[in-house]
Amino acid sequence: MARKIRVLVGKPGLDGHDRGAKVVAAALRDAGMEVIYTGLHQSPEQIVEAALQEDVDVVALSILSGAHMTLFPEVLDRMKECGLSDRLLTGGGIIPPEDMEALTRRGVGRLFGPGTSTQDIAQYIREWFAAEHGEAPASDDGAPGRPAAERARAAKSTQAAKTTKRAKATKRAKATKAAKTAKAAKTTKATRAAKLAKSAGGRGSGRKTKSRPRVASAAGSGRTRPRRRS
The missing domain is CATH 3.40.50.280 (Cobalamin-binding domain)
Structure with a gap:
């Protein structure tokens, strides 16, 4: 011992x-x-x-x-x-x-x-x-x-496990970041589309339509023209 x-x-x-x-x-x-x-x-x-x-x-x-x-x-x-x-x-x-x-x-x-x-x-x-x-x-x-060789193997195994764990954590972090970026881009795109639609609708409703003056015909007005005296 x-x-x-x-x-x-x-x-x-x-x-x-x-x-x-x-x-x-x-x-x-x-x-x-x-x-x-x-x-x-x-x-x-x-x-x-x-x-x-x-x-x-x-x-x-x-x-x-x-x-x-x-x-x-x-x-x-x-x-x-x-x-x-x-x-x-x-x-x-x-x-x-x-x-x-x-x-x-x-x-x-x-x-x-x-x-x-x-x-x-x-x-x-x-x-x-x-x-x-x-x-x-x-x-x-x-x-x-433990013998030195066994301790070396254990240390190497522990280091490999730590490296794998860090790699997985990095991969998860990258995936999460990519998902957040995609979601943010989608939200930004939807917001811009909504703003454009709202802007287009506002311009259309603000136009004034010019109406042509109505010309009443003699026949359609119901009035009788006075006869000329000879």
């Missing part, structure tokens, strides 16, 4: 903002990992000592003070001195990309910036653990993990 991954979340230095660290700690715990949180203002020595005592697999540092180029190397060097070189040192904070690259070259694991999804962090730790120990880590509910 695969064991749970043990993670130490630490806040080294004078950084007093721990909200992000607590959010990550809670997310990793919800993901099925055992999490130990050191609290604020821990020195590199205290963090590594806690990692030794708790026998953790991962040390994750949250650094927002700008001292990442000092604190990460100090913790990493201390871990090597204490025989923890096979453990993962990762973390995050307000770290420029060029500093992330420099720390990675020093031996620090992947680093995460503000706005990173906690799911991405948990997935990275799982993948590192699986590669390091040659076993699939426990799932979120603590059950043994």
